[in-house]
Amino acid sequence: MNPKPCPPFDNSYARLPERFYTRQLPEPVSTPGLIRVNHALADHLGFDPDWLESETGVELIAGNFIPEAADPIAAVYAGHQFGSWNPQLGDGRVILLGEVIDGDGVRHDIQLKGSGRTAYSRGGDGRAPLGPVLREYIVSEAMAALGVPTTRALAAATTGEKVMREDQLPGAVLTRVAQSHIRIGTIQFFASRQDNEALKILVDHVIQRHYPEAAQTDNPVRTMLDGVVARQACLIAQWQLLGFIHGVMNTDNMLLSGETIDYGPCAFMDTFDAATVFSSIDQGGRYAYRNQPHIAHWNLSMLAQALLPILDDDQGKAIAAGQAAIDAFPDLYTAAYQDGMRRKLGLTGVHADDEVLIQDLLRLMQEEKTDFTLTFRRLSDLADPEKASGGGVSPVFELPETFAPWLSRWRQRLCSDAQDDRARQTGMYAVNPAYIARNHLVEETIEAAVKQQDFRPFHTLVDVLAQPYEFVDGKNRYASPPRPEQVVKQTFCGT
Secondary structure (H helix, E strand, O other), X not given: OOOOOOOOOOOOHHHOOHHHXXXXXXXXXXXXXXXXXXXXXXXXXXXXXXXXXXXXXXHHHHOOOOOOOOOOEEEOOOEEEOOEEXXXXXXXXXXXXXXXXXXXXXXXXXXXXXXXXXXXXXXXXOEEEHHHHHHHHHHHHHHHHOOOOEOEEEEEEEEEEEEEOOOEEEEEEEEEEEOOOOEHHHHHHHHHOOOHHHHHHHHHHHHHHHOHHHHHOOOXXXXXHHHHHHHHHHHHHHHHHHOEEOOOOOHHHEEOOOXXXXXXXXXXXXXXXXXXXXXXXXXXXXXXXXXXXXXXXHHHXXXXXXXXXXXXXXXXXXXXXXXXXXXXXXXXXXXHHHXXXXXXXXXXXXXXXXXXXXXXXXXXXXXXXXXXXXXXXXXXXXXXXXXXXXXXXXXXOOOOHHHHHHHHHHHHHHHOOOOOHHHHHHHHHOOOOOOOOOHHHHHHHHHHHHXXXXXXXXXXXXXXXOOOOOOOOOOHHHHOOOOHHHOOOOEOOOO
8 A cells, every 4th residue: 555645746847947838737627537547557656546546536637636746837849740840839738747756766747638728729728538538548558568668548537528629529638657758849949949058958857867878978968869769769660560550750749758659640550551541630641650660760850950059069070970870760770670570470580581571471461451460460379380270369360371372481481490389479479469459449439438428348448458468268359350340541639
């Protein structure tokens, strides 16, 4: 049991100069109602889960109660949105209550999303509809269970109020957790104003918080930039390996901590197609699945450009340092992606023809329109000959006969590895999920909550996705691809 309901707040970002944010309280809501508390995360952060489920705890989750030592602020930032520069954005519907330090000594932001208008709302109401709050809770926690660095959902509550979008919708608030919410766009905001003093203060804060080893190097700013590039290369590789499509890879949606943020029009692919786009606002396919590594590279180049004034006193050396850091991204990404693909296919060591084997599989998957997630999970089943003729996910998915020649090549490649079949299969099961946050299941869950006030499907889905790598008999529907009438072709931003 926790001795106190809340851990002590320690608000390092609020101690920065006031041009970094605006101090303001969340807007109270009329009738807060609990949706869910993430007990495991609450325990880790030092919150008493039972207290969070109490009347006072729900008031905190909804923004009606401010805990002792919290210092609520809305942060300012800028960003490139779909390639176009916007000189001022900011937390338009988010309040940062403050920061807590977990038992491992790691600092975390505690944010309320959907908590009302701020100085940066740009005419918006600052509120969040219930649907997007449930989507972010489901997908962010699914990503965490998959091992992807991500913002987390500590809790969610209804507000008892309506928000107007195309229709009147029930409102909700999400309590979001991240190691910080400092974005590429935060750096860009001060760089665009040529506020080098603020730029240095901000970078020193990022180094202290996320890259403390950089402080001991000859060029801490360059070392930090290298660290951001490396983390983003690994993060995007993880997205690609899971068939995850972010949907809004603007520079204000890339965190310097290397965590995934903003689960608006995101989605996991069902049928594999490298050109897949779900976001209703991405008309040109800028952020399609196949483009995500290139967009991350471009976004990081915008970060390097913003850091030039403090990378080196000599402009030529600053440009060279920034370019060198950015030029490292393609190789870092490719190495992380290829290593991940080898693990997904149960390959140890590196063979010259591995890349051809991987690309031929992806080409075959696209031609045959097979399910991305279940193709790899079925290969995991087949890694152990005892399961080659059945078992595993075969009741919900089987590979087409056209895969036979490729399977023969794959098995021949496996014979060159010293690893035994059972160990290989165990390793493949550990990286190839049976359950992902499938679009049709997420939409089904949202519809039940919004239209029938039935949150049981939401709770069930969250629970299933908490164990994505363990296929369980009786939960086949959560692993199954959508039927044709269930296919979700577009997802929407929750703004």
